[in-house]
Amino acid sequence: MSDNTDPVVRTGRREALIVVGIWLMAAAWSVTTSYRLGYNRPVEELKLIWGFPEWTFWGVAVPWVVCGVISWIFGALFVHDSHLGEELPEEADELGLGG
Amino acid sequence: MTNLIPVLLAAADTSKMPSVGYGALIALVGFIFASLWIGALANRKTREGSFMTGFFLGNRGLGAWALALTATVQSGGTFMGFPSLVYTHGWIVALWIGGYIVVPITGFGILGKRLAQLSRRTEAITVPDLFRTRFGSPALGLVASLFILLYLSFMMFAQFKAGAIVMKTAWPGSGVLSVNEDQKPFALSEKDLVALSDDQVSAAVVEKLAPLVGHGFSTEREMTAQLKSLLSADEYTESKDRIVKRSKQLDRLYLYGLAIFSLTVVAYTLMGGFLAAVWTDMFQSVLMFFGVMVLLFASLHQAGGLDNATRTALKNTGPGYVYGPGYDDRFEGPKAAPNAKTAPRMAYDAAVPREFLPLSLALSFFCVWVWSGVGSPASLVRLMASQNTQVIRRSIYLLSVYNLGIYLPLIVICICGRALIPELPGQTDEIVPRMALLATADWPGGSLIAGMILAAPFGAVMSTVSSYLVVLSSGLVRDIYQRFIRPQATPGELRNAAYLSMIFVGAVAVAVNISPVAYLQAFIVFSATGSAATFLIPAIMACYWRRATVAGALAGMIGGASTVLSLYLLGILEKTPEQRIGQLTSFRPYYLCEVDPFVWGVLVSGLCSVLASLLTTPPDQKLISKMFDKELTA
Structure with missing residues (x-):
């Protein structure tokens, strides 16, 4: 791999890996929590938190808010501003589409 | 003067009676005009640059709002199919949709920046364009466009039907939405x-x-x-x-609906191209957000709080409604529920006929929503059009708030719906419109608010159709007409070709929907996940893997598509034993190991592309350097 690699490729790749990590963690948490609290349970033990079944609250609603916060942090810390390249001088001319 | 009073009173009286229908109709008409107006605005903006980049890619100038609120998988489905699932299967649908918690970052953080860069370096207007130049292979470009044309046609034809149905239900006196009536076609x-x-x-x-x-x-x-x-x-x-x-009274209304819907969509998309599609999408997304908020509070109020709603809904159904793997009407319907009181009944036991979301499918859908959002051609093209990284970042902020405000509230609304409307046999698709009518019935001006909420799915369908129209037409004009048939076409010819192709696609869609063909639906189900399974891995490779070759990308596309297609065919043609999991539909896929076909498609696609890439000669260094290395600027 040459040192010449564009910074967008590098930061992009790193950010992509971080995002995949977040996705894996979210999936693991959400599915295991929901499964533990929400499957194979007798209905008599139904516990509601703010009207949500307990498993929905801890397995979906709370992670949703947490992931919202993580998204903001991720945006603020990682999505580096970078130059994406000029808008083409006009490929239009090259293809004869000018005007 | 005095003579007028009784007349006015009479007018006031009659307007009160069917006001629900008129409210919806007024909102729809308002929506149609707003869309046409947006189309005209976009038309002005589109004229700024060259026709092709302007019409098909909005001059690569999408801002954060436009990108965030339109790039992810949102369609008529969000407001008809999804609520219907919640109403039918209960709280478990929250886990089904759970993947959306990370969609704001996965949708923009994985490919966003790099794809926006690549699209500039390859000077691509369409997704096939991007593949063709990135890999330096016209053949690859052609294969990509054929796939896109195929998938999008199927998906779009279905949306026409959905649009027509919404129009039909909004017709005053159609009877479909008056809450006590159960009108069949x-x-x-x-x-x-x-x-x-x-x-x-x-x-x-x-x-x-x-x-x-x-x-x-x-x-x-x-x-x-x-x-x-x-x-x-x-x-x-x-x-x-x-x-x-x-x-067949209602079917006549369906045809009117189809006509009005198609004319509107084709008209404003013709005027404004990509920008018109994106802007109407954005407009309806914002409207929908407010609609859902209003409906959320109204339904919670009607149902006496969420706690009460959940318990009432549970009483109306059975234990499966609040637990995994979901409620099954046929197994524990209202008549079966009393058993729950006498013997402790498990929400799940071996004899349950249908499990909506077994563990394997819960995991599958965490992949499906996330990665189909990353890989679907419609999202790819939006990313290609994004203005800069700042826009991508702001889109992440915006979408995380937006999604939180849409999906959980919709679930809550539908749970309240099950509490307030215990049964909707065969018409669960109508739960949101019905809730809108029910919740706003006593409000002054409630019918207009209900109308707005009714217009929301219409708007969603319209904007989905118009963005598919743009992609399809760009595929026909750019990837087929300009590349293969008439490379020397003048701007005027291209413009005409674009218009003609849109009218043609619209006409075919109408023709297909006049009497919808049964098997069409099967392909739509397959297209939605199939398209993402086809393009996800090749797109990732295009962005980040220097060693990826043409053969690799090709193998990835074909591997992904054929895996998903064969799993769907196995299920649809009933070559495999029926699996009582997932959604009840006549077009079930075969869930190999009880995992959704999309996951298998992506796995096979990944394997094929990596192997094929490594087995073929490495790509030309000069091409790769142009795509991956710093630009040599003076």
């Missing part, structure tokens, strides 16, 4: 009987038909079977056609 009213006598149907026959008044039939066959039993053979053959024709 084929039904006879008193009025129809009178009309039948005018049609020269004999009085004896009309008399025999009397018991049918108010009865609805889902299909023509169901109705004719009933007619056969009521009438003598002669009477039947003589007047059957006329009776069926009379009973």
Whole structure:
């Protein structure tokens, strides 16, 4: 791999890996929590938190808010501003589409 | 002056009665005009640059709002299919949709920046364009466009039908949405009987038909079977056609709906191209957000809080409604529920006929929503159009708030719906419109608010269709016409080709939907996940892997597509034993190891592309350097 690699490729790749990590963690948490609290349970033990079944609250609603916060942090810390390249001088001319 | 008063009073009175229908109609008409106006605005903006980049890619100038609120998988499905699932299966749908918690970052953080860069370096207008230049292979570009044309046509045709249905339901007096009525496509009213006598149907026959008044039939066959039993053979053959024709009142409305819907969409997309599609999408997304918020508070109020709603809904259904793997009407319907009181019943046991979301599918859908959002051609093209990284970042912020405000509230609304409307046999798709009517019934001006909420799915469908129209037309014009048929086409010719292709696609969609073909639906189900399974891995490789080759990308596309297609075919053609998991549909896929076909598609696609890339000669260094290395700027 040459040192010449564009910074967008590098930061992009790193950010992509971080995002995949977040996705894996979210999936693991959400599915295991929901499964533990929400499957194979007798209905008599139904516990509601703010009207949500307990498993929905801890397995979906709370992670949703947490992931919202993580998204903001991720945006603020990682999505580096970078130059994406000029808008083409006009490929239009090259293809004869000018005007 | 005094003479006018009774007239005014009478007018006020009549307007109160069917106001629900008119409210919806007014909102829809407003929506149609707003869309046309947006199309005109976009038209002005589009003229700034060259026709192709302007019309098909909005001059690569998408801002954060436009990108965030339109780039992810949102369609008519969000407002019809999804609520219907919640209403039917209960809280478990929250886990089904759970993948959306990370969609704001996965949708923009994985490919966003790099794809926006690549699209500039390759000077690509369409996704096939990007593949063709990135890998330096016209053949790859052609394969990509054929796939896109295929998938998008199927998906778009279905959306036309959805649009027509929404229009139909908004028609005043269509009866479909008045909460107490249960109107099926084929039904006879008193009025129809009178009309039948005018049609020269004999009085004896009309008399025999009397018991049918108010009865609805889902299909023509169901109705004719009933007619056969009521009438003598002669009477039947003589007047059957006329009776069926009379009973089809709603289908006529469907055709009007289809006409109005298609004209509107094609018109504003013709005017404004990509930007018109994106802007109307954005407009309806914002509207929908407010609609859902209003509806959320209204339904919580009506249901007496969420706690109460969950418990009432549970009482109306069975234990499966609050637990995994989800509620199954046929197994533990209202009649089965009393058992739950006597014996402790498990929400899940071996004898449950259908599990909506077993563990394997819960995991599958965490992949499906996330990665189909990353890889679908419609999202790819939006990313290609994004203005800069700042826009991508702001889109992440915006979408995380937006999604939180849409999906959980929709679930809550539908749970309240199950509490307030215990049963909606065969019409669970209508739960949101029905809740809108129910919740706003007592409000001053409630009908308009209900109308707005009714217009929301219409808007969603319209904007989805218009963005598909743009992609399809860009595929036909850019990837086929300009590349292969007439490379020397002048701007004027391209413009005409673009317009013609849109009108053509619209006309085909209308033709297909006049009498929807049964198997079409199967392909739509397959297209939605199939398209993402086809393009996800090749897109990732294009962005980040220097060693990826043409053969690799090609293998990835074909591997992903054929895996998903064969798993769907196995299920649809019933070559595999029925699996009682997932959504109840007539077009079930085969869930290999109880995992969704999309996951298998992506795995196979990844394996194929990596192997094929490594087995073929490395790509040309000069090309790779142009795509991956710093630009040599003076």
